[in-house]
Amino acid sequence: MLASSPFTNQQLLYRSLLAGEDAAFEYLYRLLYQRISGYIFASGGTRDDTKHVVHESIITFLFNLHYEKYQWREEAELATYVVSIARHKWSEMGRQATRIVSLDLTTLPPDAEPMSENDTDEPDFEQRRLLVDQNMKLLGDKCRTCIDLFYFQKKSMQEIAAHLGWANEDVAKKEKYRCLRKLRLLIGLRPWND
Incomplete structure (x- = not known):
């Protein structure tokens, strides 16, 4: 489904997200979930962790988009930027979890x-x-x-x-x-x- 989407064109995806099109957000959600889930599962995360990270990442991305902290560039893939946000969010969740010292x-x-x-x-x-x-x-x-x-x-x-x-x-x-x-x-x- 993702490969046949018109949003594989990065500029179209960027413009559609700026316009607030639901289909663009759904595409971004699915793409991010697909790209980050393996990373989270491999480091001990769950499906719920993945959903949480994806939601938080999209909210952060929308904030950056709305306040023009993110600008689309021809040479950069938009999804790569959002994946980097997700990796940071996952890493942040891990750091917060280590604040409570748990011993085996x-x-x-x-x-x-x-x-x-x-x-x-x-x-x-x-x-x-x-x-x-x-x-x-x-x-x-x-x-x-x-x-x-x-x-x-x-x-x-x-x-x-x-x-x-x-x-x-x-x-x-x-x-x-x-x-x-x-x-x-x-x-x-x-x-x-x-």
Whole structure:
């Protein structure tokens, strides 16, 4: 269906989207879903995640289109731009999910006793919290402070950079990522794919 659409002509698609034609939006939705679903599924996402990312991406694209932040160019495919928005949205969703530290109990040290199904969630949480606390002590001062400022004190990257004497918020983001990666390795969790 997508291949036989008149919207395979990028300039026509752009003009139709500007004019608010429903058929153009439907085409863009299907095209984006088709192009991004494999990427999301391959990185552990679900069909619902894909729908959410596609919706968010189209809303962002429409905003950019409406406020002229996106201008069609002869040499660029419009769908490539929207796919890049979708990849960014998916990556953003992953970063938000990592703000809640989740630990897999199968990665506990060998001397830890397995929990039965009758145990309540509270001791489970307490064990995981202790595991994180123990391994946080193994991190350097700046890493501990960075993680504490971001996750517990809810400071912005700009504030963290200023507090720790880093050049800017980009450096703070990279350092926070490096610190979290190190903590995950210490705890026994797989590091993120780069």
